[in-house]
Amino acid sequence: MRSELLKGHLDLLVLTALRSEPGHGYVVLDRLRRLSDGEFALPEGTIYPALHRLERDGLLASRETKHQGRARRVYSLTPAGKKALVGKRAEWERFTAGIARTLEAAG
Amino acid sequence: MSDDPIVGYLADFAKELGRLGPRRRRLLAEVEDHLREAAARLEHDGASSDEAARLAVAQFGTPRVVTGRSAGSGVWRAVAEMRALGWRGGFSAGALIVAASLAVVAVGAGRSTVASCAPHLLCGPPPPMHHPLREDGYLAASVLIGLVTSVWLIALGREWSRRHKLAWRGLLVVILVGVAAGLGTGGWVRQHAPRGCPPLAPSSLAGWCQTQSAQDAANRLHRAEWYWLGAAGLSLLLVASVGDLRRSDSQIGSRTTSAISLP
Numbered sequence: 433m434r435s436e437l438l439k440g441h442l443d444l445l446v447l448t449a450l451r452s453e454p455g456h457g458y459v460v461l462d463r464l465r466r467l468s469d470g471e472f473a474l475p476e477g478t479i480y481p482a483l484h485r486l487e488r489d490g491l492l493a494s495r496e497t498k499h500q501g502r503a504r505r506v507y508s509l510t511p512a513g514k515k516a517l518v519g520k521r522a523e524w525e526r527f528t529a530g531i532a533r534t535l536e537a538a539g
Numbered sequence: 540m541s542d543d544p545i546v547g548y549l550a551d552f553a554k555e556l557g558r559l560g561p562r563r564r565r566l567l568a569e570v571e572d573h574l575r576e577a578a579a580r581l582e583h584d585g586a587s588s589d590e591a592a593r594l595a596v597a598q599f600g601t602p603r604v605v606t607g608r609s610a611g612s613g614v615w616r617a618v619a620e621m622r623a624l625g626w627r628g629g630f631s632a633g634a635l636i637v638a639a640s641l642a643v644v645a646v647g648a649g650r651s652t653v654a655s656c657a658p659h660l661l662c663g664p665p666p667p668m669h670h671p672l673r674e675d676g677y678l679a680a681s682v683l684i685g686l687v688t689s690v691w692l693i694a695l696g697r698e699w700s701r702r703h704k705l706a707w708r709g710l711l712v713v714i715l716v717g718v719a720a721g722l723g724t725g726g727w728v729r730q731h732a733p734r735g736c737p738p739l740a741p742s743s744l745a746g747w748c749q750t751q752s753a754q755d756a757a758n759r760l761h762r763a764e765w766y767w768l769g770a771a772g773l774s775l776l777l778v779a780s781v782g783d784l785r786r787s788d789s790q791i792g793s794r795t796t797s798a799i800s801l802p
Contacts, residue, residue: 457569458576475600476577480569502575503568 442482444524445472447491447509447517454508457483483507491516544592545574548602555602574599 491513
């Protein structure tokens with residue numbers, strides 16, 4: 433999928449990837465790859481600005497852990513993040529349904 | 540520079556971040572953790588160690604692309620920009636002060652008698668002066684210059700060994716070594732050289748030397764202060780350059796102490 437298309441929905445994807453359990457940036461990307469069957473191909477580094485932004489907005493919380501001597505920051509959904517995920521998902525479904533209806537109507 | 544592509548990438552990344560802020564260390568640690576894990580995964584899948592590291596870096600995206608999304612435009616970024624300008628300004632000011640003091644010491648302190656006594660080393664030191672603090676100025680300032688330059692060189696050398704991208708700073712090191720050596724040697728010689736004309740000086744210079752030596756005494760008082768100014772300039776260079784190094788890429792990964800604003 434084109435990066436430009438993906439960028440607008442990165443927040444929803446990141447929240448979705450963290451819905452079931454916390455994870456660090458690499459795991460989030462890995463989950464997105466698996467869940468999308470490799471469809472999403474962004475430069476991996478772009479995940480971090482999204483994670484930081486969501487944390488700043490209070491939708492994610494993070495804590496630092498140690499892994500093989502390295503600092504690792506693990507993110508998890510906050511209650512506000514869970515609520516936002518529900519809202520964004522509903523918004524996305526309305527949006528795609530609207531697109532689908534439009535395309536079908538146009539033949 | 541390390542042969543490890545990840546280390547090289549982190550250096551570039553840190554340079555791209557380049558500014559101070561509260562989250563720079565955190566971002567660099569996250570990036571390093573990501574790259575190490577990605578490389579380990581690729582290596583597990585059959586890539587060589589070097590190939591895995593290069594591929595992990597390539598998949599992560601260029602520092603400019605990533606930091607372009609990370610740097611934001613908030614207050615921290617503005618503050619960081621101002622700090623960076625401050626470092627550069629301090630560095631430039633220090634260099635200017637050193638250059639000015641060098642010029643004055645070399646040419647004279649603005650008194651015609653100094654210019655007329657160009658071959659100072661032939662003329663020897665002046666008669667005893669009445670201000671011990673100033674009289675000792677040459678030596679003390681020379682020692683200070685040596686100390687400051689040593690600290691500066693150690694900090695710079697350590698950083699230079701970490702990255703080979705500091706070629707211009709290497710050149711600056713050479714220049715500063717010359718400056719410090721020149722100032723230090725000049726100060727010491729002027730304070731300790733034997734009075735009067737050296738034994739091998741032409742006899743025709745003897746009278747001229749004695750005359751100029753007396754006239755030069757007052758100038759020495761004045762020029763000692765320029766030695767101190769040179770030392771101050773070097774100190775400013777030290778603070779500014781070390782600050783600039785800390786700002787750039789010596790602080791990668793676990794050693795990082797500064798930070799960057801994030802969106």
